[in-house]
Amino acid sequence: MPKTSRRLTVHPPTLREVEVIRTVDITPGMRRVTLGGEQLRAFTTAGGFARPAFASEGFDDDLGLYFPYPGQRDPVLPVQGEAKLTVPKDPRPLSRAYTVRRWDPEAGELDVDFVRHGVGAGTTWAYRTRPGDRIHLSGPSTSKTFPVGADWWLVAGDDTALPAIGRLLDELPYDARAQVFIEIAEDAHRQELRELPGVDVTWLVRPGTRTAGTAMAGTTTAATASPLTEAVRGTQWWPGQAFVWLAGEHTAVRDIRRHLVEDRGVPKEDIDFAGYWRRSSVVALEADGAMPDPERTVTPFQKLHDLTELVAPLAIRTAVELGVPDLISRGVTGVTDLAAKAGADERALGKLLRYLHSLDVVTETEPGRYALTPVGEVLTLEFIADRLHSAGVVGRELLGLHGLTESVRTGRPAYASVTGQTFAEVRAEQDYEDRHLERLAKFQPALAGPIATSGLLAGVRHLVIHSGGAGAHAREYVAAHETLRVTICALPAQADWLRRDLPATIPDERQRSRVGVLEQSVFEPGPAADAVLVSRAFKTLPDADAAHALRRAAENLTPGGRVLLIEEVFDTDELDEHDGEADLIGLVCHGSGLRTAAELDAVIARAGLTRRSARTVGLGVTVHELVRSTAD
Helix, strand or coil: CCCCCCCCCEEEEEEEEEEEEEEEEECEEEEEEEECCHHHHEEEECCCCEEEECCCCCCEEEECCCCCCCCCCCCCCCECCCCEEEEECCCEEEEEEEECCCCCCCCCEEEEEEEECCCHHHHHHHHCCCCCCEEEECCCCCECCCCCCCEEEEEEEEEHHHHHHHHHHHHCCCCCCCCEEECCCCCCCCCCCCCCCEEEEEEEECCCCCCCCCCCCCCCCCCCCEEEEEEEECCCCCCCEEEEEEEEEEHHHHHEEEEEHCCCCCCHHEEEEEEEEECCCCCCCHHHHHHHHCCCCCHHHHHHHHCCCCCHHHHHHHHHHHHHHHHHCCCCEEEEHHHHHHHHHHHHHHHHHHHHCCCEEEEEEEEEEEEECCHHHHHHCCCHHHHHHHCHHHHHHHHHHHHHHHHHHHCCCCCCHCCCCCHHHHHHHHHHHHHHHHHHHCCCHHHHHHHHHHCCCCCEEEEEEEEHHHHHHHHHHHHHHHCCEEEEEEEEHHHHHHHHHHHEEEEEEHHCCCCCCEECCCCCCCCEEEEEECCCCCCCHHHHHHHHHHHHHCCCCCEEEEEEEECCEEECCCCHHHHHHHHHHHHHCCCCCCCCCHHHHHHHHHHHHEEEEEEEEEEEEEEEEEEEECCC
């Protein structure tokens, strides 16, 4: 199977205002709200932007719904642009994500199901709203098709996953085979779902509730596996290729995924998962016990974000490098055992754990024993750990920030003075480059898919690509254009990874035969081509080098050929902290960083090229079509 088992479709970011048509209680624990309105069809905004009709092709598509802050009549909303939604910062929109349970384009009806629980902006709205009320939504940003090549499904989720599971069962082929496990709060929350001969559905009731015909007692704690986790661990594994879909509480999803990867040998790429919610404390408003107090309720992610001042972030990074959060999540809770497993001094580790306790990253369950708090649970997510660990793909790059003062003083990279080697030497390490490219490849389909269908490659017979994750780009392009030939230009370490990766990324031999890998840098003129795609390659280069690379990219273009340039720019009108962070990392690692639009224009002109057009595709990515200046 290809690494991305489900084909991805990207939808233009669109804010819509819709109306409540009706509400119905599916069970005592679930209310369905049906939405409709003209803006579910194609429409033009007040600002003159044409927006497409609502579309939802994936069973697990999600939307963002926007609610007013307590005491306010109107919600804070993102601002609709031509190709993106701009999110206000102070205050930010009060939004929650929900699954598209049903979309009927002919009737223009959209069903969204809400789990009933005590305190929550979305739940409270759903149980108070009436037909005729209006609400804003955005999304889905992307949709995924069913996986290709799977012999059977393993599906596991709790109440929050029921809308997606219900839609999946509605849309599965009649001959599909699946094992489905659904955890609910009480027996009365079972739903009528479509029955298929090859699909086994198992309902699980959380401990502490009474069930019809099943007695279960006790409470589930952070140290006790959920019924969902235990059911998946104990299931009989069917023969053939399995595709796994998991959703629900973060800890249960994490533990099930670990079991499947480590014990069952399921490839990570054959598991789709989402931790829809995390255990955390919600503080209700004094004036309205059903609404969270936005000033006193802080999510684990928000709290972790706040812990970025000197000692706190360094202590947290130390814990990640020692593997402490991962060990605790696996049941190693005592200081003595943790020190032995982590290779640490017991007394010193005790000091670190005491400090982490003061930060609410861990909690002491009994003297000398610790458990993760909701904030600590976030540290077990792979993408967070990769960022915080000094050997992680992102974490290793972030080491350069320790030289920020030097870089600001000199305008030059400080990475070598901090780490003893240049970042180019880091990228030359095959292990690091493999992990770096693997990470890049995960994010490329959302960009490559829209380019493949945008018309940008119309008439192109030979395309040269300079880009991280180039294999994912090539897969989308040769699949969409039957006569297209692709040459990927890459440095030796990248080329080695690509040659090993291409059979899995492009399993179709006929399509793969039209893709070649050439060991060559962006500074060398490539083979003759109708178009050259250069994607996000210049953040690491000074202006003169970037202009030289662009000039060389265009050197062997056939008559009428184009350079397709994708390069992030720093928007000085809409300052964004993530752009600022990327800019500083580029400075300390490479002496460069993000360019403003004017600075990028200067590089293009210096290369002797002219922008013929700038087209926005996918999730707001701009592709610049460049041609040789007429003077050349």
